[in-house]
Amino acid sequence: AAAMEWFKKAAAQGHAGAQCNVGVLYNNGWGVAEDYAAAMQWYSRAGEQGDADAQYALGILYDNGEGVPKNCATAMAWYKKAAEQ
Numbered sequence: 126a127a128a129m130e131w132f133k134k135a136a137a138q139g140h141a142g143a144q145c146n147v148g149v150l151y152n153n154g155w156g157v158a159e160d161y162a163a164a165m166q167w168y169s170r171a172g173e174q175g176d177a178d179a180q181y182a183l184g185i186l187y188d189n190g191e192g193v194p195k196n197c198a199t200a201m202a203w204y205k206k207a208a209e210q
Contacts, residue, residue, distance in 0.1 A: 126156045126157075127156075128146075128150065128155075128156060129147065129150050129156050129157055132146045132147045132150065133147055136167065136170070139174075141170070141171040141174040141175065141176040141179070142171070142176065144167050144168075144170045144171035144174075144176070144179065145167070145168060145171040145172075145176045145178050145179040145182070147167040148163075148164045148165075148166075148167035148168040148171065148179060148182060149164075149182070151163040151164035151167065152164035152168075152182065152186075152191075160192075161186060161191040161192025161193075162192040162193075163192075164182070164186065164191075164192060165183070165186055165191075165192040165193055167179075168180075168182045168183045168186065169183065172203065172206070175210070177206075177207045177210035178207075180203050180204075180206045180207035180210070181203070181204065181207040183200075183203040184200045184201070184202075184203035184204040184207065185200070186200075187199045187200035187203060188200035
């Protein structure tokens with residue numbers, strides 16, 4: 126819970142790494158209820174800023190249909206963005 130508080134403060138200031146970490150916490154239910162939709166929102170913010178870990182995580186969510194409709198083409202696009210880093 127304390128980690129989420131600090132990550133969210135940094136994430137709110139636009140820190141991509143913190144945004145990705147907030148996504149990880151929601152994705153795994155660490156200190157918060159598991160919430161794929163919330164994870165998706167945070168990963169998207171970080172991914173759009175070029176965070177490769179977030180981009181890879183977005184690929185996984187689209188690949189598995191977690192928090193979003195399953196979409197292999199979109200998953201591949203995020204995987205490619207992550208790989209290009």
